[in-house]
Amino acid sequence: MKMRLELFLVITAVICASSNPLNKAAGRKKLLLISFDGFRWDYDQDVDTPNLDQLSKDGVKAKYITPPMLTMTSPSHFTTITGRWVEDHEVVHNLMFNSETNLKVPIKQTMTRSEWWDNGALPLWITAQNQGLKTASFYYPGGGANYSGQAVNRALVLEYGHPDDNETEWRENIDKVMSWFSEEDFHLVTMYYGEPDSVGHAKGPDHPDRKVIIKQIDRTIGYLREAIERHHLTDSLNVIISSDHGMTTVKKRPQVDEVVLNKYLNLLKLTSFEILDYGGFGIIKPRLGKEQEVFDALSKVPNITVYKKNEMPESFHLAKSERLPPIIVVGDLGFNLNSRFIVYVNKGDHGFHNGEMDMKTIFRAFGPDFKRNFLSEPFDSIHIYPLMCKLLQIEPAPHNGSLAVTENMLLNSGGESTTVVPEPTTTEKPTGGSQTTHLSVALLLSTLLLFIFTGL
Numbered sequence: 001m002k003m004r005l006e007l008f009l010v011i012t013a014v015i016c017a018s019s020n021p022l023n024k025a026a027g028r029k030k031l032l033l034i035s036f037d038g039f040r041w042d043y044d045q046d047v048d049t050p051n052l053d054q055l056s057k058d059g060v061k062a063k064y065i066t067p068p069m070l071t072m073t074s075p076s077h078f079t080t081i082t083g084r085w086v087e088d089h090e091v092v093h094n095l096m097f098n099s100e101t102n103l104k105v106p107i108k109q110t111m112t113r114s115e116w117w118d119n120g121a122l123p124l125w126i127t128a129q130n131q132g133l134k135t136a137s138f139y140y141p142g143g144g145a146n147y148s149g150q151a152v153n154r155a156l157v158l159e160y161g162h163p164d165d166n167e168t169e170w171r172e173n174i175d176k177v178m179s180w181f182s183e184e185d186f187h188l189v190t191m192y193y194g195e196p197d198s199v200g201h202a203k204g205p206d207h208p209d210r211k212v213i214i215k216q217i218d219r220t221i222g223y224l225r226e227a228i229e230r231h232h233l234t235d236s237l238n239v240i241i242s243s244d245h246g247m248t249t250v251k252k253r254p255q256v257d258e259v260v261l262n263k264y265l266n267l268l269k270l271t272s273f274e275i276l277d278y279g280g281f282g283i284i285k286p287r288l289g290k291e292q293e294v295f296d297a298l299s300k301v302p303n304i305t306v307y308k309k310n311e312m313p314e315s316f317h318l319a320k321s322e323r324l325p326p327i328i329v330v331g332d333l334g335f336n337l338n339s340r341f342i343v344y345v346n347k348g349d350h351g352f353h354n355g356e357m358d359m360k361t362i363f364r365a366f367g368p369d370f371k372r373n374f375l376s377e378p379f380d381s382i383h384i385y386p387l388m389c390k391l392l393q394i395e396p397a398p399h400n401g402s403l404a405v406t407e408n409m410l411l412n413s414g415g416e417s418t419t420v421v422p423e424p425t426t427t428e429k430p431t432g433g434s435q436t437t438h439l440s441v442a443l444l445l446s447t448l449l450l451f452i453f454t455g456l
């Protein structure tokens, strides 16, 4: 009897120690994250989108999601892929800049400049690779950089001047990615499409061409679903479709007086560095000793809000950034921040307060681990990161999201309610739930083995 008990304990211990990684490897699903840049949360509501409609029946749809403050492409995408606030990952603009040397690098050229992206916050690709997974980035912002010397296993980088709206190419890219999953055993691929952002900027969100591009995206999603079936990935691939920010119509004369900051302060005399003429978000470095004078002058400008960096609302999660200079300016919705002249030709723009509905964006998901026909309450995009780690069954890097906010959209998550916990920002580890399951499975197995071994 004593022998049996010892044998039982030994077997239990062995199975407990090994069952966790074994189960993980066997049951691990693959993950595709697709971003359609500048897809405002309500863009599908005035267009016929049969594939997106079908997707909400077959998967998860959030009413909308909120991007981090600094509603721009690189900052927001990098928050999604790191789960870190912008002040932490320090990708604080689309332009790479240095306020000491006056350096400004256009967005497309930043994509392979590791010194702009690699500030200690590890993106999901690298964390997954360090845990044995194979990952790729197809044009996704940040995918072309190295992190502590490590590159993403396969990274394609979008080149300057590449057309954003070629539907044939969109489909070819999907076919390539499907073969990466099915033939080369990639676990995680992130894809990026530059629409509907380009059309939104050029024509404005209310232009009929915006509806045309949404239909093209809808057809592409239909194509994606066919491709998933064709590659026999239906039961093994989870897909998240999201975006980085919304879009609003730029307010112009004669409806409003546009904002021209140099009318209120002599920028040349009082400031040594600025990024203005770039949508709703501007940054300004006053000359030495001129901080209060700049702040006071900007405080008198109608239709904008000026902040001292260290006095910004905590919900912005920007104050701790070392890269941002001391003064931040945010235009009221639709008021672009012009410096000296109105050179800005955009009819639509973003960069405005993330509380504005026009800055909200989309979240859709489907695949073997997602509930069907599940409408999620709105949530912050930062909570996508722990969800992706859970789907890939990896240990997350330190982050600011909370799995509790997003895991109710998963099958077997236990929670039936659509209620979302508001705004928790503590770092979360995977729940103990799955460990408990592993333990009881191991106990069951070892008991069975005990019976076999002892001939009972």
Ligand SMILES: *[C@@H]1O[C@H](CO)[C@@H](O)[C@H](O)[C@H]1NC(C)=O
Pocket (backbone or CB within 6 Å): 112, 113, 114, 144, 145, 146, 149, 150, 151
């Ligand atoms: C990343 O590191 C690899 C290998 O060290 C190097 O060949 C490559 O040029 C680096 N890429 C970037 C974007 O720095």
Ligand SMILES: *[C@@H]1O[C@H](CO)[C@@H](O)[C@H](O)[C@H]1NC(C)=O
Pocket (backbone or CB within 6 Å): 163, 166, 167, 168, 169, 172
């Ligand atoms: C669109 O992409 C396809 C496939 O890559 C290419 O053959 C075609 O020339 C492209 N069309 C345009 C207008 O760039």
Ligand SMILES: *[C@@H]1O[C@H](CO)[C@@H](O)[C@H](O)[C@H]1NC(C)=O
Pocket (backbone or CB within 6 Å): 256, 302, 303, 332
């Ligand atoms: C812009 O500011 C002016 C002056 O304060 C104000 O009268 C006007 O209502 C503002 N416009 C908008 C659209 O908020």
Ligand SMILES: *[C@@H]1O[C@H](CO)[C@@H](O)[C@H](O)[C@H]1NC(C)=O
Pocket (backbone or CB within 6 Å): 084, 085, 088, 317, 398, 399, 400, 425, 426, 427
């Ligand atoms: C975000 O997460 C990082 C890493 O865990 C942490 O250092 C930082 O304090 C967090 N930020 C907030 C606002 O909780």
Ligand SMILES: [Zn+2]
Pocket (backbone or CB within 6 Å): 037, 038, 072, 073, 074, 197, 244, 245
């Ligand atoms: Zn964008």
